[in-house]
Every structure is written in structure tokens, then in C-alpha cells.
Amino acid sequence: MQENDYAVTGQQQLDTAAAKVLRNTYTLLAATILFSAMTAGFAMAINAPYMGLWMLIPYIGFLVLTEKFKNSSLGLVFVFGLTGWLGFTIGPILNHYLATQGAEPIILSLGGTAAIFFALSGYVLVTKKDLSKWTGFLMTGMIIGFIAMIANIFLQISALGLAISCIFLFISSGLIMWQTSAIIHGGETNYISATVTLYVMLYNIFTILLSFIGMGSDD
Numbered sequence: 001m002q003e004n005d006y007a008v009t010g011q012q013q014l015d016t017a018a019a020k021v022l023r024n025t026y027t028l029l030a031a032t033i034l035f036s037a038m039t040a041g042f043a044m045a046i047n048a049p050y051m052g053l054w055m056l057i058p059y060i061g062f063l064v065l066t067e068k069f070k071n072s073s074l075g076l077v078f079v080f081g082l083t084g085w086l087g088f089t090i091g092p093i094l095n096h097y098l099a100t101q102g103a104e105p106i107i108l109s110l111g112g113t114a115a116i117f118f119a120l121s122g123y124v125l126v127t128k129k130d131l132s133k134w135t136g137f138l139m140t141g142m143i144i145g146f147i148a149m150i151a152n153i154f155l156q157i158s159a160l161g162l163a164i165s166c167i168f169l170f171i172s173s174g175l176i177m178w179q180t181s182a183i184i185h186g187g188e189t190n191y192i193s194a195t196v197t198l199y200v201m202l203y204n205i206f207t208i209l210l211s212f213i214g215m216g217s218d219d
Helices: 002-045 052-068 073-100 104-127 132-155 158-184 191-218
Strands: none
Touching (some): 002 073, 002 158, 002 191, 052 073, 052 191, 073 104, 073 191, 104 158, 104 191, 132 158, 158 191
């Protein structure tokens, strides 16, 4: 009887710890989204130029620093630096769509991104599925997507570009489910790392939906 009581207590402690990580992750995620919206608005106000692949240099720097200091208060500084930078770089893209197609593609993309996030994370939270087996598949897909993206910079094949976007949309959606599962099953105990993963996947999904919807509007 005592052993059973101990097992139940251990499970409760695990659930409590996972709930705390999940709560902290969602709180920080909301804060970083709000901050990146502010930096995007600033970039739009000053008509910042589109940076293309140059935006990856500060992004990688912030990413490395966030991971290095994720267990200290400096990690919070760098995670806001990372998300603020991504928000700033998307400002010129939003200005382009506002000037050429109006606000509708942006609003639809925001709504679609929110719907995808809540649907996927909600499914994992309700079913409590353990998706740790997806790790290898998702990482392989991400690597293939990056290689194809780099290749298409030189090839400039529109069909390949569309296929790459679909790959990243699929992989980003899968990583949202995987990260949520890792949190509730104790595989991810650092809310800063979890926030970065979820934010970057949401960023990917939003930009991909924006390009798809924008393409449809052009037609």
C-alpha cells in the first residue's frame, strides 16, 4: 500500500512540474509574441528594408545565446532579443502586403496560425500522446527542408519553392505537437527552450500562410 501511495505521489509531482513548465512556457510565449508585434510595428513605422538572408546572422546569434543562458535570467533577455528581432524582420514583409494587397492576407494568416496552434496543442493536451518517437523524423525533415531551401536560392524553381514551403508547414506543425508532448511528459523542463521552439514554429507557419494567401490574392 505504501509503495502504491508513493507511486501516486510521484505521478502527482511529475504532473505538477509539467504543469508549471507548460504555464511558464505559454506565459512567456504570449509575452514574446506581444513584444515581436511591437518590434514589427516599429519596423513598419520606419519603413525598414527587407533583409533577406542577412536576417539569419543576428537570428543565429540570439539563438545560440538563448540556448547557452537558458538556465539563467540572461536567457530571458536573449529570448526577447530573438523574438524581437524576428518581429522586426517581418515588418517590411507586412508593409509590402499592406501596400499591394491590403490587410486581409495578414489577418487571415494570423487567424490561420492561431487556429493551427490551438488545434494542435489542444489535441496533444487532451489526448496526452507521447510523441517522443517523432524526434528523428521531424529533425530529418527539417534538415532536408533547409538543404532544399538553400539549393533553391540558386535554382529558383517555383514548384520546388512551393514544395519547400509545404514541408516547413508540415514540420513546423509537427514540432508544435512534439514540443507540447515533451513538456507534459517531462521531456522538456526548460520553459525558455520550449518557448523558442514554439515561437519559431509559429513564425514559420505565419509566414508560410501569408505567402500562400498572398499568392492566392494575386491570382
